[in-house]
């Protein structure tokens with residue numbers, strides 16, 4: 001079992017959100033209905049602050065209707081409080097702007113204060129590039145960079161040491177080797193189980209990311225998988241087979257944690273270029289205990305990230321050079337030797353389907369065929 005923890009509450013900065021002064025908009029995502037803002041809290045000083053607003057997803061109770069004259073028990077759109085502005089009604093079609101009761105107008109807000117340059121970069125819109133990181137590139141470029149420049153893990157240790165977010169803990173296994181804490185992610189509004197987003201943060205402090213995992217961590221990973229499923233089924237009534245559990249590579253925070261959300265909800269950050277399913281990771285380690293020390297792992301870097309400049313010094317990442325990948329990203333130490341990008345005359349047979357389909361006269365058809373056999 002783990003050492004007894006010092007449960008002294010740590011002090012958090014205090015600010016008045018309504019006094020925020022905008023400097024500029026970092027991102028405005030109309031699909032996610034979120035906006036990230038850079039600014040300051042002038043009464044506190046000149047340090048930068050980031051404020052993120054995100055409209056909440058609908059809960060089924062928000063649209064409940066009462067069968068009788070009575071109002072529904074929980075706040076709902078369909079009450080006398082609903083303010084309706086009619087834009088137009090044309091034949092069978094109606095268009096309105098409605099303002100529901102105040103309880104349904106809340107917006108999830110996240111504040112990072114004081115925000116560092118790295119936070120500003122993370123929340124800004126920019127070009128993205130894929131890096132194929134061989135173990136050698138990891139040792140020579142990524143590892144020294146992340147050791148010298150990474151986000152503070154203070155918030156993680158505050159959770160593990162029961163100094164912050166203690167009342168939000170959903171489940172804890174205190175074993176120092178295989179234990180972890182399960183709790184809501186900062187991104188979850190905590191209200192809507194449809195958009196449930198939990199984090200499983202391991203107690204072990206020497207696993208930075210997926211890259212460090214090996215066969216000796218299998219008990220830990222299996223425990224996180226099973227105990228999280230059990231706890232979530234018990235508390236939220238979600239079928240374990242409806243959960244997506246995955247790691248990010250690269251993560252923002254280099255202390256191993258698993259992201260957990262329902263498969264039916266497209267949570268932020270589930271893209272294939274960033275996520276590695278816990279099931280796959282466990283299976284890879286079962287098949288090959290040093291898989292993640294030998295694998296080439298792709299990951300995304302954003303324009304403005306210093307690591308991108310470090311890679312660029314060695315490889316032409318931003319340049320639009322054709323078929324340079326093989327020379328620049330040697331795959332010799334990867335587990336599965338990836339086929340070269342682009343097409344050459346010496347393609348192996350299994351790539352022929354792309355060439356045949358690309359030769360077809362309909363561009364639309366060709367596109368879908370490439371996707372189908374890619």
Ligand code: M7G
Pocket residue numbers: 155165183184185186187199247248250251252253254269
């Ligand atoms: P990541 O894969 O390291 O980074 O995940 P990214 O997904 O942000 O690129 C870290 C996860 O921790 C993210 O899903 C964050 O939303 C979450 N997170 C970050 N902070 C600072 C906190 C926090 O203070 N409390 C909690 N509960 N979650 C956090």
